[in-house]
Amino acid sequence: MKVLLKYALVLFLVIIFGCFIIAQVKDKSQKNVIEFYKEPSFINTSINDALxxxxDGKLVMYDSQMxxxxxxxxxxxxxxxxxxDDLWVIDDMANLYTLHIGHDSxxxxxDVILENVDYVTGDTNGAIAITTEGEVYVWGEGDEYYSIGLGDxxxxxxxxxVDGISNATEVVRFHVNTAALTESGELYVVGGIINSKWSEEEKEYVVTTDIVKEFTKVQHDSRxxxxxxLDNLYTVYEDGTIAAWTGIKINSNGDIVLDSETCDWNSDLKFTQISFGESFAIANDSNNDIYFWGYDFTKSMSDKSDYMIHTIPxxxxxxxxxxxxxxxxxxxxxxxxxEIYIIP
Structure with missing residues (x-):
């Protein structure tokens, strides 16, 4: 009888311990999943990994700790x-505001900054927005390297x-440049052209900067x-291939062109969707495979002593x-x- 009680007690403890382990594993697997009762109408990422x-018109911010x-x-x-450190917010009337969130929540x-806004990027020093009509608006302050795109x-x-650009669909800021893409696939750029040339007299590379002060159409072959x-300007083409560019330059004909393509893998992978973050990009293809390049965010915090950059997805x-x-x-x-999954 004592032996049976002993085995029963052991079995009971094993079951309890097993349930505890399963609960812990389940909890660990669920902690990086957010589940909603209604599908969100808009999702984006912001500073400090806030989601x-x-x-229903309500704004909720999640951090990486949920x-x-x-x-x-x-x-x-x-x-x-x-x-x-703030947010741009757009309401259901397409009005643009800034929202400052204090440390004490x-x-x-x-007040309304601009009406009929479809998208905005930049910061309080230099911003660019697209309206619902495809018009481009800019504001802010330029310097010796950067131009907001309004001439002098x-x-x-x-x-x-901004005059001369119609039916704009996307705008980005990279390095000391701003680019605007139109519905027809035309690309316009503004900002600094940084040139680095070897000087025999100085025995070193000398950097000079030209400024394109008005949005100028880029001469480019593919739509x-x-x-x-992501540090560089990425251009995605209709077939899903990608190219990356270090900046812009003026060619021998005096045309503005993209400078120094850096992608050597664009012919191998074709993506259906791409998202560019602060230090890495993530994409998926028609097979639902997911790729990333840039900073290796998949490493655990203990592994991040070696700062790893992937140039190939x-x-x-x-x-x-x-x-x-x-x-x-x-x-x-x-x-x-x-459901929204957060990795790592």
């Missing part, structure tokens, strides 16, 4: 983007329309369907179907219906 989620901040505004928010909303008018506090920024092993990918600063967000 911005908008559902801590949430609910932003209560008397507005129906449709989009939100990073702006320095207080927040302050600005280099200090503008209020948004001013561009998408642009992005790396396959991410992920056993879930993914609809949309988003690149944060040091984490990636993968969306599938009502």
């Amino acid at each position: 911005l989620v908008i559902a 801590n949430t901040t609910n932003i209560e505004l008397d507005l129906i928010i449709t989009e939100a983007y990073a702006c320095d 207080t927040y302050e909303l600005s 008018n280099e200090e503008v506090k209020e948004p001013i329309k 561009i369907s998408h642009i992005g920024e 790396q396959l991410i092993e992920f056993d879930k179907a993914v609809e949309t990918v988003y690149a944060g600063n040091n984490v990636a967000f993968l969306k599938n219906g009502l």
